[in-house]
Amino acid sequence: MKSLVYALVAVVVVLALLRRVRAGRRSQPHDLPGPVARTLGNRRPLGDTGLVAAREVHERLRGRFFRVITLILLAVVAAAIVIPTLHSSSRPVVRVGVVGTLSATQRATVAAALAHTRFDGLITAQRDIADARADLRAHRVTVVIEGGRTLLVETAASASGSTTTMTAATAIATALGLENALHAAGVSASQAAVIARARPLPIHGAAARPGGAARGTSVIGLVFIFILLTQYLTWTLFGVMEEKTSRVVEVLLATVRPIQLLGGKVLGIGLVALLQAGLVVVFALVLADAVGSDLLEGTAPTVVAASLLWLVLAYAFYSWVFAAAGSMAERQDQAQSMSLPLSVPIIFGYVVGLANSGPGPASLFVKVLAYLPPTAPFAMPLLVAKGEVTWWALLAAVVLSIGSTIAVARFAAVVYERAVLRTGHRIRLREVLTQQR
Amino acid sequence: MQGPLELLGLSRRFGSLVALDDLSFTVPRGRVTGFLGPNGAGKTTTMRAIFGLTELDGGTVRWNGSAVGAADRRRFGYMPEERGLYPGMLVGEQVRYLGRLHGLSDHEAAMAAAHWLERLGVVDRSSSKVEALSHGNQQRVQLAAALVHDPELLVLDEPMAGLDPTGVDAIGEVLIEQARAGRCVLFSSHQLDLVEDLCELVVIIDHGRVVTSGEVGELERGGAPRLSVRVEGDRDGTWAQGLPGVDVSEVKGGAVRLVLHPDADSDVVLDAARRAGRVLEFAFARRRLSEVFREAVHG
Numbered sequence: 001m002k003s004l005v006y007a008l009v010a011v012v013v014v015l016a017l018l019r020r021v022r023a024g025r026r027s028q029p030h031d032l033p034g035p036v037a038r039t040l041g042n043r044r045p046l047g048d049t050g051l052v053a054a055r056e057v058h059e060r061l062r063g064r065f066f067r068v069i070t071l072i073l074l075a076v077v078a079a080a081i082v083i084p085t086l087h088s089s090s091r092p093v094v095r096v097g098v099v100g101t102l103s104a105t106q107r108a109t110v111a112a113a114l115a116h117t118r119f120d121g122l123i124t125a126q127r128d129i130a131d132a133r134a135d136l137r138a139h140r141v142t143v144v145i146e147g148g149r150t151l152l153v154e155t156a157a158s159a160s161g162s163t164t165t166m167t168a169a170t171a172i173a174t175a176l177g178l179e180n181a182l183h184a185a186g187v188s189a190s191q192a193a194v195i196a197r198a199r200p201l202p203i204h205g206a207a208a209r210p211g212g213a214a215r216g217t218s219v220i221g222l223v224f225i226f227i228l229l230t231q232y233l234t235w236t237l238f239g240v241m242e243e244k245t246s247r248v249v250e251v252l253l254a255t256v257r258p259i260q261l262l263g264g265k266v267l268g269i270g271l272v273a274l275l276q277a278g279l280v281v282v283f284a285l286v287l288a289d290a291v292g293s294d295l296l297e298g299t300a301p302t303v304v305a306a307s308l309l310w311l312v313l314a315y316a317f318y319s320w321v322f323a324a325a326g327s328m329a330e331r332q333d334q335a336q337s338m339s340l341p342l343s344v345p346i347i348f349g350y351v352v353g354l355a356n357s358g359p360g361p362a363s364l365f366v367k368v369l370a371y372l373p374p375t376a377p378f379a380m381p382l383l384v385a386k387g388e389v390t391w392w393a394l395l396a397a398v399v400l401s402i403g404s405t406i407a408v409a410r411f412a413a414v415v416y417e418r419a420v421l422r423t424g425h426r427i428r429l430r431e432v433l434t435q436q437r
Numbered sequence: 438m439q440g441p442l443e444l445l446g447l448s449r450r451f452g453s454l455v456a457l458d459d460l461s462f463t464v465p466r467g468r469v470t471g472f473l474g475p476n477g478a479g480k481t482t483t484m485r486a487i488f489g490l491t492e493l494d495g496g497t498v499r500w501n502g503s504a505v506g507a508a509d510r511r512r513f514g515y516m517p518e519e520r521g522l523y524p525g526m527l528v529g530e531q532v533r534y535l536g537r538l539h540g541l542s543d544h545e546a547a548m549a550a551a552h553w554l555e556r557l558g559v560v561d562r563s564s565s566k567v568e569a570l571s572h573g574n575q576q577r578v579q580l581a582a583a584l585v586h587d588p589e590l591l592v593l594d595e596p597m598a599g600l601d602p603t604g605v606d607a608i609g610e611v612l613i614e615q616a617r618a619g620r621c622v623l624f625s626s627h628q629l630d631l632v633e634d635l636c637e638l639v640v641i642i643d644h645g646r647v648v649t650s651g652e653v654g655e656l657e658r659g660g661a662p663r664l665s666v667r668v669e670g671d672r673d674g675t676w677a678q679g680l681p682g683v684d685v686s687e688v689k690g691g692a693v694r695l696v697l698h699p700d701a702d703s704d705v706v707l708d709a710a711r712r713a714g715r716v717l718e719f720a721f722a723r724r725r726l727s728e729v730f731r732e733a734v735h736g
Contacts, residue, residue, distance in 0.1 A: 051537050059526065247521035251582065254488040254515040255538050257507065421490055423519075 048256045052264020053271065060235070060272045069231060070276055073224075077284045080220050081293045094119045094168040097126040097141035105189050106148050106179060112197060113175035119168055143169045148176065217300040218385030219357045221307030224280070225377055226350045229314050232273040233322045233346075234339070239265055240326030241335045244420050258417040266319045273315055277308060306384040306394075313401045314377035318346070320405070320412035327420040328427040349378035362388050371397050373404040440465030442590055442621050447486055447496035449479075449645075456482040458645035460496070464590070464623045469616045471636035471653075472625040475734055479645040480625045481518055484592050488515055500590070511540050514588030518595050518625075520579050522567045529554065529563030532581050539586035546585065553581035557607060573604045580608055584615070591615055593624035597631060609635050633726040641733045649733035657723045660696075660732060664703060666710050667692045667718035676713030680706065686728050692718060694728070 046053065060066055094114055102110070107123060114121035124141065126132040132144040136154045142165050144152040153169050182192045240262075243249040252261055281304060287293070321342055329335035349369060356366045362383055370379035370389070376397050383389040419427045442464040449457040456479045464470050474480050485491040487498050488510055500509045523531055529550055536546030554560040557577040562570055567578060576599070583591060591612070597605045612635060616622045626632050632639065633653060640650040649656065663686060668676055674693035677685050682701030686694040695706060703721075710716045724732075 048538060051534070055534055059523075242523075246524055247517060247519040248523050249521065250485075250490060250517045250519070251515060251521040251535065252538065253490055254513070254517075255511055421485075 046267075048260040049264040049267065052252075052256065052261055053268035056239070056265055056268025057271050060269065066272065066276070070279060073227070073276070073280050074283055077220070077224075077280055078287055081284060081288050082291055084216075085291045085293050092119055092164050094121050094143065094164065095141040096121055096123045096168075096172070097132045097135055097144040098123060099126045099129050099132050099144060100147040102145065102148055105183075105192060106176060108193065109175045109179045110145070110172050113171040114168060116199070117167055117171045119164070119171075143172060145172070145176070149180070151176075215357060215359065215385055217303045218307070218382055219354065221303060221381050221385075222350060222353045222357065222378055224277070225307060225311045225314060225381070226346070228273055228277055228311060229318065229346060229377070230343070232269055232315055233318050233343075235269050236266065236319045237322040237326040237329075237335050237339055238332070239269065240323045240416070240420070241329045241332070244327060244423070245330060247423075249420050253421065258420070259413050262320075262323055262413060262416050266316075266323060270312070270315050270319060274312060277311055281308060303381060303385045306381045309398070310377040310381050313373075313398065313405070314346075317373050317377075317401060317405045317408060318342070320409040324412035324415040324419070327416040328429070328432065330423060330426055334426045345374035346378075349375035353378035353382050357382060357385075362386050371400060373401045376401055440621060441501045442487070442623070443499040443502075444483065444487070445497050445499060447483065447498070448494045449482055449486065449491060450494055455645050457486070457493075457496075460642065460645055460647060462640045462647050462650055464621045465638070466619050466621050467616055468637040469612055469622045469624070469635050471632040471639040472623055472642075473627075473629070473632065473639055473730055474625075474642040478642045478734075480642065481594055482645075483642070484515075484517075484594050484623075484625070487590075487592055488513065512586070512588055513590045513592065514583035514586065516579055516583040516591075516593040516596055518598075520575060522575065522579060522582065524568035525566055527563070528559065528565055528567055528570070528578050531567060532578065532585050535582045536585040539588075541586055549585045549587070550581065553584050554578070557581050557611070573600050576600055576604060577607065580611065584611070588620065590621040591623070593622075595626055596624055597626060597628060605631065629725075629727040629730055639726065639729075641730055643734045649729065653726060656729045657726065660724045660729070661699070662697045663722050663724065663728070664695045664697065664706060665692050665718060665720050665722040666695065666706065666716065668710050668713045669715040669717055671713055676710060677706075680709055682706075686731075687725075694722065694725075696728075 096110060096114075102123075110123065111121050126135065126141075126144060129144075129146060132141070132146070132152065135141045136144060136152060139154075142153070146152060151169055151173050153165055178195070179192055182195060187195070243252070243261075243265075249261070256264075284304075322339065325338040325342060326335060329338055352366060352369060352375070356362055362379075366379050366382060367388070369375040370383050380389065380394065380397050384394070415429070415432050418432045440463040443461075444463070445461050447457045447460040449455075458479075460479065460483060472480055472483070482491055486493055487505070489505070498505045503509075526534075529547075532550035532554060533543075533546040536549050537543065541549060551560065551563070554563055557580060559570070559574050559577045559581070562574060562578075567575060570578065576596070580593075580596060583593065593612070596608055596612075600608065609631070612622050612624065624635075636653055638651065639653055639656065641648050664683075666674075666677070668674075668691075672688075672691040674685065674688040674691075677683065677693045677695060680695075682698045683695040683706060684698075686696050688694070697703065697706075707716070707719055710719065
């Protein structure tokens with residue numbers, strides 16, 4: 001049922017997107033009579049910022065790059081979810097040869113013992129003990145039960161015996177020994193069956209501790225944040241640079257204020273990023289539910305939500321910086337050289353996050369990074385996955401990030417306004433800060 | 438000249454360079470105003486100042502008697518010297534988008550974009566990317582983008598640079614049509630013959646100051662009298678070099694244009710021409726705009 005809901009949401013989102021893109025392509029009216037009456041002042045809810053953002057969304061969604069990247073992300077997420085489940089479902093097969101006969105109770109006991117130790121059992125009859133020994137040597141069988149009383153392995157209890165062989169043999173030997181003893185003690189078959197199904201009691205820790213599922217999800221989330229952030233910040237950087245180098249910015253700024261143009265671009269690309277991230281998450285939820293992956297069990301959904309939240313906050317924080325850098329560049333190589341130092345905190349946060357994603361408590365260093373806006377998007381989801389952050393600490397980090405974003409945006413707007421119309425050379429920050437437009 | 442667009446005492450320095458130096462002029466409705474000046478005279482800075490694209494050290498730009506604001510600029514159309522369009526965006530969508538930014542509804546913008554693309558002969562390229570268009574067609578699309586919202590003021594920086602005669606005619610027609618419809622049209626160009634044909638008014642600036650302005654006809658009637666003389670077999674006008682009482686204004690197509698000093702005698706000039714060969718043309722002429730320009734800029 002849950003799968004169906006997720007699938008419906010995904011289908012609705014995809015259909016809405018396709019409709020929007022097609023509508024944009026279709027509306028190309030021809031053969032119109034003449035100029036139309038003006039209704040200047042006809043605005044959208046977000047005004048010029050909304051118009052700029054809508055153009056960004058439309059152009060980005062129409063591009064082949066968006067579709068290719070989305071497909072790659074979906075494929076990576078599918079692999080991350082499906083492959084572990086394939087691995088966990090393929091349990092090793094233990095071939096059990098039987099010389100003589102085994103009662104039905106004994107067969108059930110053998111099967112239960114193997115299942116308990118996570119093996120699939122395959123019981124085959126042997127003609128005689130000589131054949132059984134030959135099959136053991138040829139590894140056609142793993143264990144031989146002789147007359148329900150003795151077990152044969154290739155080399156008994158030695159170092160050369162494989163883990164699979166000895167684990168399976170020990171489990172069968174213990175179970176059959178118990179079954180024989182119960183039979184000798186006069187316990188009925190049904191009672192023996194109940195006893196054979198006995199399982200150890202579960203052991204719980206006094207302190208709750210998130211499982212590997214949340215950790216695995218947080219690692220996927222880290223990679224996800226890094227890829228999307230890198231992609232969308234690059235779009236912002238080159239998008240601003242393209243407007244500057246194509247000189248279209250001069251036409252736009254003749255009617256739109258710089259902050260509206262900059263804000264619209266950041267908002268539009270951010271919406272596309274959120275949309276792509278949302279698509280991937282919905283796809284991951286549907287797929288994980290369908291294949292029974294444990295990646296979304298326990299606290300993992302909280303980690304997914306935290307990763308999405310910090311993706312948005314990270315984009316909001318960095319996008320202004322990259323947009324300002326784009327306004328100072330005249331050529332692609334200039335933009336690239338400027339983006340390198342700006343990417344250092346992103347790469348640093350990502351590497352530290354990955355290095356600390358294993359089991360065990362987070363280091364003090366990671367805890368500090370989780371409150372610094374440039375690295376928080378990588379460190380904070382990790383703390384959430386490890387269960388090492390309280391709601392108020394998370395809220396404090398979010399407030400810090402939003403506050404820093406506002407300050408960065410104000411500074412970036414000044415840089416953008418002063419740099420974007422200067423052409424002919426690469427603009428230095430000092431030049432921007434000391435001279436007017 | 439009186440008009441709704443007034444530039445009053447504009448000043449702007451870039452470091453030690455004075456781009457605008459107390460520049461003042463007005464642009465009236467209903468007539469095409471040419472904005473002329475040598476390279477670096479301050480034309481582009483002036484046009485940018487109208488749109489608030491450069492900060493001014495002093496002076497104001499006024500529209501209908503009030504300082505120009507964002508709402509006024511929404512009713513202006515601008516075509517910058519360095520063409521500005523998104524290279525990868527479809528032509529029709531681009532013009533429509535710019536119409537939307539100027540306050541048109543989506544439907545109005547679509548209608549107006551289609552109209553102007555049709556009018557300028559590029560409607561069949563509506564679904565092409567801008568980067569796929571020739572220079573001339575990109576220029577037409579740029580003009581469509583400046584006109585899409587039916588602006589009250591059109592400011593065009595070198596709108597005909599690099600265009601073939603057909604393109605020049607098409608854009609020229611539109612400018613005159615806009616002026617006749619009561620719009621203010623201000624455009625800069627180095628193609629002075631073209632300006633002479635299209636404009637009724639000109640403003641000539643140099644070093645950020647207005648050096649001459651007025652009606653083209655009046656400016657052409659003004660200045661010292663001049664002669665246009667053509668001598669057979671002398672395409673370079675060598676016969677006129679060093680002739681006393683005259684200055685050679687220009688030599689074009691074998692015709693020498695001579696500016697007569699106040700005490701000069703045209704008969705002396707005619708005799709000198711006859712001595713050089715058979716005289717094919719000898720006539721008093723009005724100043725050309727190119728001469729007005731040169732005399733205004735170089736003194």
